[in-house]
Amino acid sequence: MKRTKEQSKNPSSLFQDDNKLYSRIYKILETETITDVESILANLQRTCPEYGRKKRLVLKRSVQKCIDKIVNDFDIEDASDNDDDICDDQQQQQQQPQIVQSTNHVNNTLNQLYNNDVGKNSDDKGKRTNIDVQRSNFSNAAASSSTSSKRSRIEEKIERDIESTLVKQAALRQRYLVEPKVRFEDFGGLDDVIEDIQRLVFHIHNQDLYRKLGVDAPRGFLLHGPPGVGKSLLVEALANDLQIAYLRCGATEIVAGISGESEEKIRQLFALAKELKPCLLFIDEIDAITPKRENAAREMERRIVTQVITCMDELSASDGSGHGVMVIGATNRPDSLDPALRRAGRFDREIALGIPDEKSRLEIIRVLFRNIKVDSNFDFQSLAHRTPGYVGADLKSLIREAAILALERFMNPSSTPTITIGQIDETNFQIEMCDFDGALKRVQPSSKREGFATVPDVTWSDVGALSDIRQELQLSILAPVRFACDVEKLGLSLSVGILLCGPPGCGKTLLAKAIANESGINFISVKGPELLNMYVGESERAVRSVFNRARCSKPCVIFFDEIDALCPRRTDSSDSSNVTSRVVNQLLTEMDGLESRDCFLLAATNRPDILDPAILRPGRFDKILHVGFPTAKDRFEILCTMTKNKTKPPIASDVDLEQLASDPRLDGFTGADLSALIREASLNALRQKIDGILPFDKDLILNFEHFNAALNKVRPSVSIVDRQRYNQMQSLFTETINRK
Numbered sequence: 001m002k003r004t005k006e007q008s009k010n011p012s013s014l015f016q017d018d019n020k021l022y023s024r025i026y027k028i029l030e031t032e033t034i035t036d037v038e039s040i041l042a043n044l045q046r047t048c049p050e051y052g053r054k055k056r057l058v059l060k061r062s063v064q065k066c067i068d069k070i071v072n073d074f075d076i077e078d079a080s081d082n083d084d085d086i087c088d089d090q091q092q093q094q095q096q097p098q099i100v101q102s103t104n105h106v107n108n109t110l111n112q113l114y115n116n117d118v119g120k121n122s123d124d125k126g127k128r129t130n131i132d133v134q135r136s137n138f139s140n141a142a143a144s145s146s147t148s149s150k151r152s153r154i155e156e157k158i159e160r161d162i163e164s165t166l167v168k169q170a171a172l173r174q175r176y177l178v179e180p181k182v183r184f185e186d187f188g189g190l191d192d193v194i195e196d197i198q199r200l201v202f203h204i205h206n207q208d209l210y211r212k213l214g215v216d217a218p219r220g221f222l223l224h225g226p227p228g229v230g231k232s233l234l235v236e237a238l239a240n241d242l243q244i245a246y247l248r249c250g251a252t253e254i255v256a257g258i259s260g261e262s263e264e265k266i267r268q269l270f271a272l273a274k275e276l277k278p279c280l281l282f283i284d285e286i287d288a289i290t291p292k293r294e295n296a297a298r299e300m301e302r303r304i305v306t307q308v309i310t311c312m313d314e315l316s317a318s319d320g321s322g323h324g325v326m327v328i329g330a331t332n333r334p335d336s337l338d339p340a341l342r343r344a345g346r347f348d349r350e351i352a353l354g355i356p357d358e359k360s361r362l363e364i365i366r367v368l369f370r371n372i373k374v375d376s377n378f379d380f381q382s383l384a385h386r387t388p389g390y391v392g393a394d395l396k397s398l399i400r401e402a403a404i405l406a407l408e409r410f411m412n413p414s415s416t417p418t419i420t421i422g423q424i425d426e427t428n429f430q431i432e433m434c435d436f437d438g439a440l441k442r443v444q445p446s447s448k449r450e451g452f453a454t455v456p457d458v459t460w461s462d463v464g465a466l467s468d469i470r471q472e473l474q475l476s477i478l479a480p481v482r483f484a485c486d487v488e489k490l491g492l493s494l495s496v497g498i499l500l501c502g503p504p505g506c507g508k509t510l511l512a513k514a515i516a517n518e519s520g521i522n523f524i525s526v527k528g529p530e531l532l533n534m535y536v537g538e539s540e541r542a543v544r545s546v547f548n549r550a551r552c553s554k555p556c557v558i559f560f561d562e563i564d565a566l567c568p569r570r571t572d573s574s575d576s577s578n579v580t581s582r583v584v585n586q587l588l589t590e591m592d593g594l595e596s597r598d599c600f601l602l603a604a605t606n607r608p609d610i611l612d613p614a615i616l617r618p619g620r621f622d623k624i625l626h627v628g629f630p631t632a633k634d635r636f637e638i639l640c641t642m643t644k645n646k647t648k649p650p651i652a653s654d655v656d657l658e659q660l661a662s663d664p665r666l667d668g669f670t671g672a673d674l675s676a677l678i679r680e681a682s683l684n685a686l687r688q689k690i691d692g693i694l695p696f697d698k699d700l701i702l703n704f705e706h707f708n709a710a711l712n713k714v715r716p717s718v719s720i721v722d723r724q725r726y727n728q729m730q731s732l733f734t735e736t737i738n739r740k
Contacts, residue, residue: 024048025066037063172272176247180240182233188367188392189360190234196351197221197238200326204242204278207323218348219315220327222286224334225353226549228393228446231330234353235282245276251288254304262289262300263307270311270325277324286329287336305338312346335548355391355522355553358384364392368399373430383436389445389522389553399431401439406431458513464641464671465634466507469625473498473515476623477600481519481555497591497601497620499563501608502627503718503726505672508604511627512559515602522556524549528565532583539579540586547590554598563603569612584612591620609729626730629668629723635661638674649682652703660707668716668723680710 021044028043041063045051051059184194200218203209210217223231232248239246249269256262273281283289293302315322329347331337341347356364362384369380387395410429460470476498480487500508516523524546531542550556560566570581591601603621605611615621630638639657643649646657660666669677684706688694718726 021062022066022069025063026070029070037067040067168268169272172268175253176249176269176272177276178236178246178248180236180246182237183240184237186367187230187234187237188363188365189356190230190353193234193351193353196349197234198241200349201238201242201280204244204280204324204326207320216316216345217323218326219312219322219345220329220347221349221351222334222337222342222347223328223330223351223353225332226355226391226446226553227332228391229353229355230392231353232282232284235280235328235330239280242278242280245273245279247273247276247279247281249281249283251283251285254289259300262304266304266307266311270314273325273327274321277322279324280326280328282328282330284330287331287333290338290341291336292338305341309338309340309346312341316345335544352551354551355389355556357521357555358388361387361390361395364395368396372399372403375430375432378433382433386440387445388516391446394443394445398436398439398443401443402431402435405435405438409435458510458517460514460518462641463507463510463514464638465630466511466627469500469511469627470515472623472625473511474518477515477557478519480598480600481521497603497622499608499616499621499624500602500604500627501624501729502606503629503670503722504606505670505717506627506629507671508606508627509559509561510671512557512561512602512604516557516559519555519557522553523559524553524556525559525561528560528562531566532579536579539583543583543586543590547593550594550599555600556598557600557602560601560603562605564605564607564610567612567615568610584615588614588620591615628726628730629670629718632662632666635666635669635674638671639678642675642678649678649685650699650701652701654704655702655707663711665711668718668720670717673714673717677707677710677714680714681706684709 024044024047025040028040037060041056041060044059044063187194200221203217207217223234225231236246236248247269254262254265254269256265269281273279289301290305290308291301293305296302296305312327315325315327327347329341334342334350342350362380365380365384369378387398390398406429463470500511502508513523513525526546531539531546533539533542546558550558566580567584567587568580570584594601601621608616608624616624636658639661640646643651643657646655651657666674666677681702682700685694685700685702689696689698689700694700716723
């Protein structure tokens with residue numbers, strides 16, 4: 001209703017005792033069907049308890065005043081004319097056509113109210129006539145203003161809703177819709193993965209292919225693998241290849257602080273995907289919003305998981321609204337996802353992107369070097385061999401670091417003082433292999449940053465003797481990698497695990513590192529005690545994470561050093577040994593699951609007698625190699641290796657290493673003891689120069705006296721009793737390497 005200037009006045013000025021009475025009566029007239037003052041009075045006392053304590057007569061007068069004030073607010077004439085004017089008005093009213101009854105609820109209520117009051121006071125005809133005139137004027141004025149006002153408010157609300165919806169849709173498009181720029185040609189070493197993905201999405205342009213066969217088309221798949229392997233870029237290249245809409249959303253963008261807003265964002269995202277179909281909807285790091293519901297800390301996390309599951313199920317609706325939408329998730333923790341998401345019909349396939357092997361790294365390096373200036377004789381194969389454990393992001397960072405070193409070398413004032421930055425393109429500027437030698441020392445692979453050590457720079461040139469064990473390791477590990485076709489044709493069932501046992505200091509760990517370096521495959525080194533945790537279940541989880549990383553990084557070697565701390569013999573006691581028993585059970589289960597020939601197990605221990613017998617059965621650690629004490633011939637080879645054939649440290653000609661190795665005082669010496677012997681001899685020579693026995697300008701050279709003094713000071717690290725025990729232990733194993 002349109003009000004006049006009088007309505008702007010404070011209506012409570014007439015009712016000093018109750019300034020809310022006016023608005024309450026107006027609300028009753030607008031919402032309720034009431035025909036008299038008594039009904040209004042009863043309604044007020046029922047809805048507002050404070051009116052029940054007031055005198056009824058006083059309250060009734062106040063109500064009547066409010067009704068009169070409401071009538072005056074709509075510019076209705078006052079009933080103060082004389083009788084002649086009233087008669088003229090009655091005649092004019094009879095001559096006018098019948099007035100249509102207003103549809104406004106407040107007007108009808110007021111009319112009925114005044115009719116009842118007039119019926120009660122039949123002796124006052126002039127007043128009744130005046131009320132009729134007021135009713136007609138009130139109806140005509142209020143009906144027209146109310147109808148137009150309501151219509152305008154409804155239209156304005158519809159326009160605001162439409163404008164708000166358009167703004168939200170534009171914001172969603174701008175936020176999530178991405179133009180793909182990456183191509184499949186920018187990838188290397190992922191041919192098999194690309195082929196699997198293309199097989200899943202070839203129907204995206206023609207949804208009738210599966211419908212004609214009577215089956216449902218795939219709705220989504222999950223990409224998982226370590227960080228940096230190219231999961232996000234692979235999806236972008238897929239969208240570019242298919243030439244369809246590409247929606248990319250980070251999982252953390254969905255989470256909101258207000259209850260229900262996160263679910264609304266998910267619904268809007270899927271609705272936008274349906275609108276843009278055919279479309280790829282990519283959710284990166286999906287594990288952040290879809291954890292296992294039984295482990296969720298808050299109820300909001302469970303609701304988000306449920307909303308994602310519901311939206312994915314709606315894509316398979318019978319009305320076909322979700323056809324043409326493919327949902328792709330990416331994560332590096334697939335085991336943390338809710339199991340309901342990983343079933344068929346939601347994420348139909350799970351595609352693993354592991355750490356690239358040497359062949360894949362070579363393809364990645366060639367792709368990355370397409371626009372980089374390098375020497376024409378650059379050895380890409382050597383660089384791929386020297387980067388085990390590196391993923392695509394690591395190789396890209398390695399090239400950037402090598403470019404920095406090349407710029408530093410090129411801009412070095414001592415070498416090229418006349419070259420400026422503007423003259424770089426005019427010279428023969430390029431990255432050389434020496435730059436990568438320095439970059440390899442600065443850039444470490446992602447797997448090493450996450451606590452998994454890669455293969456160190458240990459080669460067979462750093463290992464003395466042990467040639468027989470080297471041949472066994474090459475046959476067990478290198479043959480399946482380098483001669484896979486021949487092994488498959490022969491149907492050989494090679495050993496999954498190899499156990500190296502023997503006294504401490506004989507080179508068991510050194511052997512494992514050298515064979516992994518020679519093979520060029522990924523290497524995961526695990527110290528036995530570092531997997532143990534004081535909290536229940538954490539040790540078993542650490543074991544599972546190691547084997548999961550190995551499966552994603554195959555071909556891979558897992559080396560357990562000091563495995564006796566991880567797998568001791570299980571007992572029936574109910575004390576703390578139950579913790580180690582659970583770890584042993586978990587390790588046995590994971591070892592049985594290594595059915596692939598691309599994962600190998602190596603372990604080292606000097607206490608094989610305390611290992612659990614179940615771990616030594618065939619199919620687990622079925623090849624046991626005993627690395628015993630070196631013989632005189634082995635000691636000679638070890639001394640030559642450690643001294644770099646008498647060059648480092650420099651040794652005088654009067655020292656015969658072969659004769660030194662045959663010295664009876666060296667019986668029982670291990671490789672570590674021989675290293676301590678050379679170190680002590682070097683300290684003796686340095687001590688003579690410090691004491692002034694040798695001149696300061698003379699080069700230090702180790703002679704026979706230095707070694708003789710060291711032999712009198714260094715003793716074998718393994719006692720005679722322990723040596724006998726290790727010799728008895730050697731006869732207990734079938735796969736024993738006998739040195740001659």
